[in-house]
Amino acid sequence: MPGDYLKSSQEKEGLRKELYWHSKRGSMLYAKRYAEAKTEFNQIDQSVYDAINEVRQRAELNLPPITGTKSQEEIRHIVRHGRMEELAFE
Secondary structure: OOOOOOOOOHHHHHHHHHHHHHHHHHHHHHHHHHHHHHHHHHOOHHHHHHHHHHOOOOOOOOOOOOOOOOOHHHHHHHHHHHHHHHHHOO
């Protein structure tokens, strides 16, 4: 029967967690790239702040959300600095 190769519930749980992590990681990459692209085109709106804050709220980072009106240069710095912090946990 398909799926029988997973013998224990512990193995099944491990696979479930790994698949969840990969799907969550993919959505974080999308949010980060979206914010980066909008910033580079100087199209900064609430969706950019939302995307950045989605990444910043990850449990490993636990950074405070950004608020207010930021310049293109400030957003650029936040995104690039966030990338360095994120890679520290990889």
